[in-house]
Amino acid sequence: MEQITTDICIIGAGPVGLFAVFEAGLLKMRCHLIDVLPQVGGQLSEIYPHKPIYDIPGYPDITAQQLIDNLMLQIAPFNPTFSLGERVETLNRREDGSYDIKTDDGTSVHCQVVVIAGGLGCFEPRKPEIDRLADFEGKGVAYMVKNPEHFRGKKVVLAGGGDSALDWAVFLSNVAERVTLVHRGDTFRGAPDSAGKVFDLAKEGKIDLILKSNVVALTGDDSLQEITLLDRNNQVSHIEADHLIPLFGLSPKLGPIAEWGLNIDRSAIAVNTVDYSTNIERIYAIGDINTYPGKLKLILCGFHEAALMAQSAFKYVFPEQKLSFKYTTVYGVSAF
Amino acid sequence: MINLTIIDRDGGRMPVEIPEGINLSLMEVLKASEYEILATCGGMALCATCHVQVIEGPEQYFTPTDAELDVLDTLPYVEPSSRLACQIRITEDMDGMVFKLMGGD
Ligand SMILES: Cc1cc2nc3c(=O)[nH]c(=O)nc-3n(C[C@H](O)[C@H](O)[C@H](O)COP(=O)(O)OP(=O)(O)OC[C@H]3O[C@@H](n4cnc5c(N)ncnc54)[C@H](O)[C@@H]3O)c2cc1C
Ligand code: FES
Numbered sequence: 060m061e062q063i064t065t066d067i068c069i070i071g072a073g074p075v076g077l078f079a080v081f082e083a084g085l086l087k088m089r090c091h092l093i094d095v096l097p098q099v100g101g102q103l104s105e106i107y108p109h110k111p112i113y114d115i116p117g118y119p120d121i122t123a124q125q126l127i128d129n130l131m132l133q134i135a136p137f138n139p140t141f142s143l144g145e146r147v148e149t150l151n152r153r154e155d156g157s158y159d160i161k162t163d164d165g166t167s168v169h170c171q172v173v174v175i176a177g178g179l180g181c182f183e184p185r186k187p188e189i190d191r192l193a194d195f196e197g198k199g200v201a202y203m204v205k206n207p208e209h210f211r212g213k214k215v216v217l218a219g220g221g222d223s224a225l226d227w228a229v230f231l232s233n234v235a236e237r238v239t240l241v242h243r244g245d246t247f248r249g250a251p252d253s254a255g256k257v258f259d260l261a262k263e264g265k266i267d268l269i270l271k272s273n274v275v276a277l278t279g280d281d282s283l284q285e286i287t288l289l290d291r292n293n294q295v296s297h298i299e300a301d302h303l304i305p306l307f308g309l310s311p312k313l314g315p316i317a318e319w320g321l322n323i324d325r326s327a328i329a330v331n332t333v334d335y336s337t338n339i340e341r342i343y344a345i346g347d348i349n350t351y352p353g354k355l356k357l358i359l360c361g362f363h364e365a366a367l368m369a370q371s372a373f374k375y376v377f378p379e380q381k382l383s384f385k386y387t388t389v390y391g392v393s394a395f
Numbered sequence: 396m397i398n399l400t401i402i403d404r405d406g407g408r409m410p411v412e413i414p415e416g417i418n419l420s421l422m423e424v425l426k427a428s429e430y431e432i433l434a435t436c437g438g439m440a441l442c443a444t445c446h447v448q449v450i451e452g453p454e455q456y457f458t459p460t461d462a463e464l465d466v467l468d469t470l471p472y473v474e475p476s477s478r479l480a481c482q483i484r485i486t487e488d489m490d491g492m493v494f495k496l497m498g499g500d
Contacts, residue, residue, distance in 0.1 A: 106441055179435060185498075187471035221469030248468045307471040310444055310498075311435060 060165040063140065065091040066376045068160050068170035070147045070316070073101020075346030075361030076176030077130040082369035084137030085387065087395060088376045091168055092139055093160070095146040095181045096309075097205055100127035102178060102347075105309060114359060126358075136394035142166045144205045146181055148315050156341060156375070172341050172372040175328060176361070177348040179311035187218065187305050190276035190287075199283025200303050210235045214299055216286055218274050219306035220244050225253035227306065232265045239267040239298060241274055241288060267298075274303065316348075324350050334371030335364045341375050343368045397487060401430065402450065402495040413485055421447065421494065422481035430496065438481035443470055444498065445480040452492035456483070470498070 067083050069076045072094035080090045098104050103112075103123035111120040118126075145162035150173065152158055160168045184202035186192060192200060204210070204227055215235040217228050220242040228240040240257065247254035261268040269288060275295075276287035286300045313326050322329040322338045327350035330337055335345050345368050346361035354360070373382045397413045399421075411428050413419075419427075422434050422445040433444035440462045449456050457476040459467060467473045477497065483489075 102435070106436055107439070110439070179433070185471055219469065219471075243473075244468060248465045305471070308443060308469045310433065310442075 060167065061142070063091050063142075063166065063168045065089050065140070065168060065170050067091075067172045067174055067372060068093065068158070068168045069174045069176055070160070071101060071176035071178055071346070071348070072096075072099040072141065072143070073176060073178045073346060074103055074127065074130060074358050075178075075365055076101070076174070077127070077134055078362050079174055079176060079345060079365040079368065080134040080137055080139045081130075082366045083372070084134065084139075084395075085385070085392065086369055086373050086376075086382070088172075088369065088372065089395075090137070090139045091142070091170070093142045093145055093147050093162060093166070093168070095144065095183075097144040097203055099131065099141070099143070100124065103127050105182060112358070114357065116359065136392055138395070142168075144203065146314070150319050150342075158341065171376045172343065174368060174372070175316060175337075175342065175344040175348055176346045176365075177313075177316055177344075179347055180316075180326070181312055181314035182309040183312045183314070184305070185307040185310055187274065187307060189274050189305070192277060192305075195277050195279060195283045195303070198281065199279065199301060200277070200305070202305060204231075204304065207231060207234050210302060212236050213301040215239070215302045215304065216241060216274070216298065216300045217304050217306060218242075220247055220249070221306065221308060222249040222253060223308075224306040225249045225257050227304065228266055229253060229256045229260065232260050237267065238265075239269060239300070241269045241272055243271070243273055245270045272296075274305070277303065327354075333367075335368045336371060341372075343372065397485060397490045399424075399489065399491075400451075400493040401425070401428075402493065403430065404496050415487055417485060419485050420481050421445075421483040421485060422479075424485060425480055425496075432480065432496065434481060436481075440466055440479055440482055443467065443479065446470065446473075446497040447478055447480045448474045448495040448497050449476040449478055450493040450495050453488055456489070456492065472497075 066088040067090045069092045072092045108124035113120050145164045149161045157171050211234050214237045216239045218241045232238045260266040272288045272290040275289045278285045286298050288296045328344040330344050330349045332351045335343050337344050345364040347356045399411045401409050435444045436442035443466045459478050463479045
């Protein structure tokens with residue numbers, strides 16, 4: 060269990076959460092970011108990494124992933140810390156007004172200010188209907204590969220037909236004792252490269268490829284032991300497995316944030332546009348997750364909100380100090 | 396008017412009336428009619444959160460395009476007549492069609 064202390068805890072490492080590190084950093088406030096995804100970048104990296112964006116000031120066009128890479132370079136001097144692949148679950152207020160944030164992995168962050176930059180919500184895996192699937196979550200069933208080493212020497216079954224299923228099947232074939240890929244269809248429409256590799260590895264006997272089939276049920280005592288498959292002709296078969304990784308994409312859900320007593324208006328957090336503060340002191344909401352009259356869900360708008368948030372959050376982090384406005388051209392970006 | 400019937404995830408059937416000549420996709424119409432579809436990617440055939448199934452209508456509507464198949468392939472459940480609502484332009488020959496909302500996740 061990790062215990063972290065920081066000035067600002069940012070929930071969501073999308074473009075807006077990342078840029079908030081810069082705006083906070085200029086005012087000497089340290090940030091820790093938490094995201095449920097294993098990588099930074101929010102929607103940009105998860106949904107449209109290779110698409111060009113045309114409305115970022117100063118960039119006639121830039122791909123989504125390039126923008127995220129640039130943001131990471133821009134904030135590097137401020138040494139932000141990250142907990143990735145972890146979902147924020149609870150928020151508790153201490154008597155002095157500061158907060159403790161806890162994740163599903165047991166990480167605990169003590170901070171003076173909470174910034175919710177949660178976008179459309181927590182990216183949650185789409186779960187197929189498999190009998191007893193929930194019983195084995197954390198006991199053999201995982202929806203993402205956080206650490207491939209976890210699967211070393213194990214019998215792993217992957218289900219899905221997209222790029223991530225193909226890529227992980229190829230990768231894990233060198234790590235796991237046995238990799239089986241189960242796909243509903245009989246072809247793969249993902250990147251031709253990855254599909255080709257999977258078929259090659261299947262020919263060499265390094266991957267078991269089971270097409271036109273679905274995983275329908277799981278069995279085991281304390282942990283997963285066996286998977287039941289059903290093919291298109293309604294034939295049932297069983298395979299031994301230590302792990303099942305269903306990979307059917309992600310879809311955002313507001314998640315635990317909905318239960319924190321914030322003013323929520325149609326899945327978004329209502330904020331005061333003076334500083335993007337919420338109805339709860341020391342909690343701000345910026346980017347796609349907030350709403351106010353005239354709100355536009357644009358990266359540009361989220362960046363602006365991050366700047367105003369930082370100016371306002373300063374008083375909680377440095378109650379004794381007076382904030383003076385400075386240009387980066389005059390003072391530079393003094394790291395810490 | 397173009398009259399469609401939408402079967403929501405609870406099985407309820409609701410008529411939707413659309414004026415002729417509007418240049419919208421089925422996803423945009425469903426959103427405007429306050430159906431619960433996320434349409435996270437705004438119609439780029441990337442997110443699959445506008446997944447519908449064609450129940451009744453002209454034959455050509457039953458087959459997804461290649462761009463749709465790429466995305467549908469990543470979902471846990473699809474039907475042969477699964478479509479992405481954002482890839483269906485509203486046209487007059489759609490009068491009388493029936494669609495079912497899928498997914499919900
Ligand atoms: C296809 C597409 C094209 C777009 N094109 C443009 C464009 O051209 N120009 C433009 O300005 N905008 C565009 N947008 C919108 C833009 O992507 C969003 O405005 C932007 O991503 C918002 O950034 P954000 O940081 O607020 O949220 P997000 O990018 O959504 O990031 C939020 C992060 O928070 C995480 N999170 C949420 N809750 C939790 C929790 N409880 N625990 C842990 N993590 C959590 C999520 O997993 C996510 O990674 C487009 C969006 C899409 C989908
Ligand atoms: S709106 Fe994203 S695929 Fe249709």
